[in-house]
Amino acid sequence: MPHHIAVIGAGTIGASWAALFLARGHDVAASDPSPQGEAFARRFIDNAWPTLETLGWVAPGASPSRFRFHKDPTAAADGAAFVQESGPEREEAKVDLFATIDAAAPPDTVIASSSSGLLISRITAKCRRPERCVIGHPFNPPHLIPLVEVVGGDRTSPQAIDAAMAFYRSVGKHPIHIKKEVRGHVANRLQAALWREAIHLVAEGVVSVADADAAVAYGPGLRWALMGPHLTFHLAGGEGGMAHFMSHIGPAVQSWMDDLGAPRLTPEVQQTIVAGVAEEAGTRSIADLQKWRDRKLIDILRAASP
Structure with missing residues (x-):
């Protein structure tokens, strides 16, 4: 069953994630503060689509037309079954962004960060529900490279880890569970x-x-x-x-x-x-x-x- 997936931050990494989620048959709502954010994301998805088709990774009924864009991350996260955050690699920016996403996403929704080296325990400092937050670090470009590093923090629940691992497998990724937080992951x-x-x-x-x-x-x-x-x-x-x-x-x-x-x-x-x-x-x-x-x-x- 298709799900509503939120992609918060639609630059090179976020747009690549969006292309993959769309190809796997999901609806994607993205958000990015850049004035060129929507145009960039749509162009990236259109360029990636033929490659995803060539690899046989486009599910029946999947379409770039199922992409929606919002300036406000709250609107994108509202009702999402999974949230993939790919904002700037700055801890202070992610702390505030995660607090915003945490307040907007449904209570049981896993929120994952694409951060390449930050610690989820610190990123979730202002979250009310840090137990559902993980690192879901891809390798560039995410729509092609299978690896995803899943890292929990000191308050992340085992259920959130399991849910993230299962979701990434469902979209064709190869997730690995990193059992201890270290800068830069593995x-x-x-x-x-x-x-x-x-x-x-x-x-x-x-x-x-x-x-x-x-x-x-x-x-x-x-x-x-x-x-x-x-x-x-x-x-x-x-x-x-x-x-x-x-x-x-x-x-x-x-x-x-x-x-x-x-x-x-x-x-x-x-x-x-x-x-x-x-x-x-x-x-x-x-x-x-x-x-x-x-x-x-x-x-x-x-x-x-x-």
Whole structure:
């Protein structure tokens, strides 16, 4: 049965969420304070729709025409069965926005934040019903990348976690439950760890920006599209699996870990990275790179599907 889903904040992330929810057959009411908010969201949805159709993710009866837009987040949240907040990544702004949504949404409705690193326990400081609030952090673009990180706070109920996990599964996402609040959640911290070492190697003159990217994209990145680091190393252990890997390769890996760098993003390091990325991108604009990425993501999603 179609539900009314509210998307509060209809920028790049929110509009992408809206496209996915619409494709799965829901009605979507969105809100964004930007004067161009509605035009941007509708344009994004229209552009994303052919890709969602190509992937076979558009449910019977689903349509972009089931999208409504409101300037007032209260109007969008009114009567919603699920709320996905994707406003600015500023704690103080989210605290006030969550209080507004909490007052407007039905009492049993789960309210999820797309925040990439903030803590839901702090975001809900002014909420009357913090027990129904969670982090539901997607990866960009949400209408394509399956992962959603679900994080509860110190006042979030187990029922809200279960409801959020079930809802995300129902729209084709792959939710994971993060059991303890940490800044940046899990996937972003893993990304940061890898990027930290890539920056260190560039700053030390070991490798260029382009070759550091190639070392991931044409090597472990291809395996990581199918399985994470633990299962990857389980296979690396041969017939003995992870136990064999730990006993035979573990000491070498420990020595690499001990030698990892801890760079600082000084102005000089920042400029080195910016210049290296500009050289790697060449004449390709951001829009060109986004289109190329999305085409390749479709191929990867098709190949990786069970």
